[in-house]
Amino acid sequence: MLTESLPMSHNCAVDGVEKIPCRVFCHASDASRAIAGQIAALIRGRAGEGRTCVLGLATGSTPTGVYDELVRMHREEGLSFQNVVTFNLDEYFPIRPEELQSYVRFMREHLFDHVDIKPENAHVPDGTVSGESVADYCRRYEEMIEDAGGIDLQLLGIGRTGHIGFNEPGSGRSSRTRLITLDRVTRRDAASDFFGEENVPARAITMGVGTILAARQLVLMAWGEGKASIIAQAVEGEISTHVAASFLQEHPNAQIVMDEAAAEHLTRRREPWALGPVDWDDTMIRKAVIWLAKKLDKPLLKLTSEDYNEEGLQDLLANCGPVDSLNLRVFRHLQGTITGWPAGKPDHAKQPGDRSQPGDHIFPKRVLIFSPHPDDDVISMGGTLIRLVDQGHELHVAYQTSGNIAVFDDDAIRFSEFVGEFNRRFGVDPERTAQLEAHVDEFLKQKSPGQVDSEEVQFIKGVIRRTEARAATRCCGVPAERLHFMDMPFYETGRVRKKPLGEEDIRITVDLLREIRPHQVYAAGDLSDPHGTHRTCLAAVLRACKEVENDDWFEDCQVWLYRGAWQEWGPHQIEVAVPLSPQELLRKRVAIFKHESQKDRALFPGPDPREFWQRAEDRNHGTAQLYDKLGLAEYEGIEGFVRWKGEML
Template identity: 70%
Template sequence: MQTEHPNERLPTRIFSRASQASAVAAREIADLIRWKAGEGKRCVIGLATGSSPVGIYDELVRMHREEGLSFQNVVTFSLDEYFPMQPDELQSYVRFVHEHLIDHVDIDPANVHIPDGSLPKAEVQRYCQQYEQQIIDAGGIDIQILGISKTGHIGCNEPGSERTSRTRMITLDRVTRIDAASDFFGAENVPRHAITMGVATILEARRILLLAFGEGKATIIASTVEKPAMPSVPASFLQHHPNVEVLLDEAAATGLTRVHSPWLSGEITWDEEATRRAVIALAMEVGKPLLKLTEADYNELGLQDLLASHGSAYDINLQVFRHLQSTIIGWPGGKPEHKKKVGDRPGHRDDIFPKRILCFSPHPDDDVISMGGTLIRLVDQGHDVHIAYQTSGNIAVFDDDALRFAEFAADFCREFDLHADGLDRIEEHVDEFLRNKRSGQIDSEEIQRIKGLIRRGEAREGARCCGVPDDNLHFLNLPFYQTGRVTKSPLGEDDIQITIDLLREIRPHQIYAAGDLSDPHGTHRTCLSAILQACVRCQDDDWYKDSLVWLYRGAWQEWAPEQIEMAVPLSPKEVERKRTAIFKHESQKDRALFPGTDIREFWQRAEARNADTARRYDALGLAEYEAIEGFVSWDGKSGLEL
């Protein structure tokens, strides 16, 4: 299959935001529905589940409500369903498809087909054959929507699935089950099987759209798009389809050669960013510090054009070295006058000291995990540091912790002869509810509140370790999060207004926000959107002109050296204090409820990533530090996550 880029085996489009890709896909589907209706024909659509297609469904529902898009001629076939699974369970794909699309449009229920996970196991094989026949009887699938997992499966066709496979029951891969653990409140609750369309069934669709968003998908997208088709990456079989397109946001595209090494894909403009990325990649490849790179190194790795554009290797090396050197900042909030000396690099509003600092933490532990060392340094250097916890994080607490705290509260009141009638009732409710709780069942409001209090107490202790006073902690409990489920509500005006009110109350000179968008549950992405939209609303306020927004990472990924604009070095003592702060989050210690595919504890992830950043700076010829926390600025001009 011919594509525009020589390294790519699949036609691929990159959008600045996921919402743009979803809108393009939804418009193509809508146009096909209307054209088919005009011809008096049915439009058969293959539906996927998961986070990737949600934006498509939202846009289709909007077009139905606002543009009169009718679904009366539409027939749908869903890709897969867990087995066993009752259709009314929270994790059911029947429920997903109805909640996100079917219940909001005028489709005939008889035209909706979703694999039945409630069948007796002995009947599944015959049912799968019937599902295949139903697709044939409908005339075949006109357009198939696909997402992709980190293992490269499409539908539930796990690695090892053959190109000739048909609709069948399949055993879920361990990585798939870990990825799904958050939906089921623990990997042990995830079904071990699923019913899925086969690879051959998918490839028979006349048109296929594969969507992938977020840096967590970058590696598998690169394998799918650029490497030969192989059973270990079932999505790569799409290379055999004559009419397929991959739609990505910028984050999911970072693994593609044209993004991370565009000089290998053709001519490029050698601006400062491209130059920095190429030279750092060159130094890492040959294992040399920046200032030791030679013309021969450039030539051997295909960077002759860069030499021709910028002159000598040493001049280029020095330019990149000086940039990296300028990012190392030991005073992230700026220095007081008596600490300034000749030769200091001026920071943003260096005339203001001390500064008001506001760190937004999506969950109650992201602050200390991702920038605990910087928080310690900001407090120790005399700044007025505030932390805003955007959500309660209550779904990530084990049931036995909630029971233990309820029992403690009741025992405490009885021990000191305090009025405990209400507590006794709560203890009884918690015990009764949890004893009879079904797998994946939403907690009662009382238990959600107990779990939220557990995490609030841990957040206080973690912040105290960093020196942040209790009065400077703000628990926002943004409404979008308060569903009791992993699936959250869309970001709403109330969420943004709560954020605006806090910004206008504190009037911060520095705002820190999580740019760690690979969080598998999407909470980081939603929280960042709330902050950035609030900043845009506040940009005409008199205080905002003195503000700067810094994006941190650490819980799920880290900024690369070529991206970092502020590198805060940590001493061994600060690393130890940061670790202690993370340890205060006891409900997440030893075994977090939703760890993702990285089996390390969060403190281990954070220390390893901070140490690795420091090692990279050292390998490039910069000073050797114990650890470095990296930050990237946001200036309001980018459309990032708005």
Template identity: 65%
Template structure:
């Protein structure tokens, strides 16, 4: 078996061990990717199991559910199957479970743990402990007391794995939980229930209570590892690591533990001082990207246009070495201002017959073949609708590829409405028997479905057709012919569940086939990795893998890839390499194109943390980007859509 040194060590180190972490109140390790971080955590767990086995002792693990630990469990299963890691001396205690909850329900943490870990290793069933969501309410308190006694009888938890919720909860210890709290029943915070809504096919189906291990129980573990991945966790991680200890963010209690580590990927660490503003904590090597990031930060902090920044401004904000190396301030200001100015273009496909030396896109060929990848059937118009409109208006050969059907994100009543139309349509054309039969089958299927159940194949297909029809309507409104809309229906998505299959070879081949068919000069893809359901991330991974396999083909050498955002967040201005202004008229056209997606209008089935409709989110972000450009001293626009180039 590999040793821990195979991966970067995450062993506890004293906080403040170096200058760059001086604002951090708990030891944190940042890895390039969540997979690298997960492997490191899995290796520490495996080493602990082996050490305990060699001593003839039981290894007591505290385990978590959710998206954060899944790769850790996958790696532990691999070690068991390929390297002989045994779990015979392991006892586990899970953090929590919804209440009430049947163990075989799709959302049950019993089912989760079996599917991801227990069914694939040699752990003894009697050594598995998970809070019981089937208990009568009056027996919960005594069960919780017994849970505590079992942990104590084994000498406590040796290593506790944790994730973190958007409220800062650990386990289901919501804001207000006391540091000495024990295993108990708890009422779930509204935000926690909202975040879980997608797993339960609607917030109304999410249980209002849960049984959770207490903060005090967690804090008694000998070793704590909290994991967080992705941009969506960056703000709460910043508060957890650098903020004050407070019951309003229970994860901050970990600052008081003597052997705790926060394990992050780069995205989750984005708001830490050493990542966001490293010049405040250490001497920096002032490469162009960092200088640009720092100057934009300084301009926005002081609310001064870039061209008005002074040497004193730089010196007072930890950037004196930048002025010493590349100053005076006037020279730095001019350079960064020009770089930002050169990102702005009203010609996303390149301006014909123009000098493109300082333009983000090439002037030739004058008419480009374009593929816009849209993870769901509305991301194209939501996130880059203004640019989409310009590409079509400017005569480029535009294709849109809808990667998934989006069929789980349609309300049941929309299906009934379409089935009712089908029944009436058949009745007009004297085929009422067939229409009535299908209508009854659909209505019965929906009526008999329990909260959280998977839709029948017939209902799934109708929901997919609803999304497909809306996407076609959006394309037609923009001016795109029907044959330029491609519906890929990537297999990884088609489970009927929020939980998807792993990305497979067939998914990648579908992308490759389309790219070979079109041979595009431009590819647009969603780089919006904060999508809480992960579909955007998987879709982007499929595109990257397809591009990597195709990169040696001759046509790929003249293909540029642009990443857009907008549905869940926007690019930071320092990351934008092409900024496409959107006029007031174009913004109205973009909005109307989004409105063609009627099933997502007013209230989306899975809105995520943001209560605004998607068109509102996108417009507000486009307005905000334009406002930042204006504040930095650049031309004032109504709205801007930002893109970052992916260089393969």
């Protein structure tokens, strides 16, 4: 049936390079809706024929957008799951179904409890079977799939090791459902869900590669820059047991659906000119010329005609040359991005020939920085923040979430003891003080891994993050009255998994924008955040900006996107590059150090073992060194920004 496959775009497969059909969407939300539409068409088609639809399902943050859309279609469009049978890919072992990290619980919360699927038709591997009977159970799981008629469509995510399901490196093509030991990288990636790598189960039950390949259709999803490298290996590399996802190359009806960030390392995105003619717009020209300079380790202005021709850029040179003009065009663009005045200059500092920018007539400006967590402001753009304050602008920082789940229990105990000592010294409600100390001590001693904190403990952890944010911005010169703690409701679950972005989140953001009426807004455009909070916070800011775009003050407002601790903008993307001196980088480091609960060892470090200040400095040094190698001025560090142009996630 035609309706059983995603429509292929004209660039869906690149012959000879991409060995799995790929479809790239601007945003993960668009891709999720397309996949949900495919699944809905399959369900309805099977129902119309009086047949069962058998779906293989995945867990994790990647498919949640698909499940959200399926739930919406059930509620608003009458999509029924009465004829649907599901089999999930995997489950941790051992684990009880009611535990927070259980995939049984995940599926109930994200899909099963919100649609009309029959409970007996929803299958998730059982993490409670005994070790002696797990092999027999896995054989029965295979038999249940076979008895249901086989899987019609299997949803897949991909791990950093290239695993599909929990088929770690070394999993063979013929492997079936079994108990497997998890790779160290996989356990580290799951650490945030379990509040520490030491709490992650060492094993899991997973469908095998052979089980997955037996499905009639395979749809693998990937979002964000963090998946770009492994996607390129799976799609363009050789089939290997080291990258289980590469076995999809052998499937007759497999496809990979991704957002632009996850596609960035594919040849079609990394070097599209190697595949055929391209549209040489300004961005593509910059990307190609900078790519050439980096590949040859040459400054931009030293590139020659021979360099372009020998590296496959003859078409660029022929259409946009001569070579000196082409080199100078890109050089001048990069040179023009560098500014020590990120919010514009006062009249007395302006020089003849200064490039005019929108809003240059306003000085000083009201500047609003949105920080997803209480430390992203100084980690991601601390140098620019310091520069803006020093230059006299009215700077506000809005902390979108409390960040309370990212605090160790020991810190909560320490702070409750501090409150107790203080209250006893000054005779403040001794009975209530004793009750609080006893509750915190008893609760945290008996707390199981991953258990949601009590309201009192959550509050204490939130206060810890607030006081650290105040200390960090205080040393940057930001008055306390210009800090705004939004505590957006979507975050306040006490768990790593959050609620969907809601209207109350948008209203809070809109109200703050209208209160401050900023001339500049900075928001985190880092979609590689492994926990998804940055993506949700950015969506809130952009939706709020759309809502206020007709306000009179917004005409003079610019929205800039910064990157977080995981990724930096590419040099061809950067529109404003703020150079940092050694002293400014040191001040930035001091501000980051004020976040003591995240120092030395953060509770949720993500896949990068470095401390946040090290990631930030290495990123700033790296951007500066790249500008230097391209032939521009040498700086100690650079923070890059891209202007929001009105597109939505």
